[in-house]
Amino acid sequence: MATENENRAPEEMTGAEEINENSPAPDGKKPKKSGGITGGYLARLVITLALVCAVIAALLATVNAVTKNKIDEHKLESQKKAVFEVFPGAADCDPYEEETGHDVYVVYGDKEKKDIVGYAVKASPVGFGGEIEMMVGIGADGKTTGVSVITMSETPGVGTKTNSESFLSRFKGKDGSVAVGVDVDAVTGATISSKAITAGVREAHGVKVDLEEFAAGKGAAVDSSAEAEPAPEATKEPQETKDPQETKEPQETKEPQETKGPEKEPESASDETAEPGDEPEFRENGSDGYYHNGVYTSDTDDAYQVEVGKDEYESLLEKEDDPETGTDSETKEP
Secondary structure (H helix, E strand, O other), rough: HHEEEEEEHHHHHEEEEEEOOOOOOOOOOOOOOOOOOOHHHHHHHHHHHHHHHHHHHHHHHHHHHHHHHHHHHHHHHHHHHHHHHHHHOOEEEEEEOOOOOOOEEEOOOOOOOOEEEEEEEEEOOOOOOEEEEEEEEEEEEOOEEEEEEEEOOOOOHHHHHHOHHHHHHHEEEEEEEOOEEOOOOOOOOOOOHHHHHHHHHHHOOOOOOOHHHHHHHHOOEEEOOOOOOOOOOHHHHHHHHOOHHHHHHHHHHOOHHHHHHHEEEEEHOOOOOOOOOOOOEEEEEEOOOOEEEOOOEEEEOOOOOEEEEEHHHHHHHHHHHOOOOOOOOOHHHO
């Protein structure tokens, strides 16, 4: 009977014959449950993750070692290009060896590196769109020789206007106290970017570089006679004088015509006091009387008033000028 039960498939076993895992074993012990996280599984998981991280780190280190030299070369090339932009007449440059917290280059005026004309400092002010990398040239006299922007992320068409020769040239010949609105004018609509560039110039001037000590170690000399080129004030004038119409204003206003006014004043001396609807007083030059609202009145005799027209006014003047006739008594009002 037992042999037949053993040979039957599990599907053919009745419910009474199924094994209950909760039922006690024949020896009276409860069977152990399978499954769950064991210590060995955790150990294998940690070791696997550690190996993956180690492989990734090794790959990153390898890539960095391969590309580091190229990155440094590209950085040095872009910075040297900026150095020669702020020192147009320079022949060569060397990195400044002392620690300053900035990338500094000593600039030579000759290929033999015997004539030091100044130094350049890379500054990184923060503008409206983020950090601005720029190179500032400082001559041996302590004046700015030029400013060059290496990278910037300012607003295109607005903040990027500060990266123009017309704006950057305004800093030539300035010292470390340069300020927007005092020494240089900000770009219209880009005040924050203009102040950032100005702050970068001040930052560069704040870096202490001992050219004399550097020259002594290199067997060179500092050319203190080389002065920084002053800021070209003429660059602003063309913008202000580009409007030739401004110079033609005197022709448009025709001011000489306005000088004719005083000649008419004697004819209308009481224009300002005349009431609305009244005609102005009319007085001939040198006359002793005046004509107003159809009535002629003598200055010498207020009672002498005659209602006349403008055509008769001249004849009355002739009577006043005649010493024999004097005042016409027949025309006086009773």
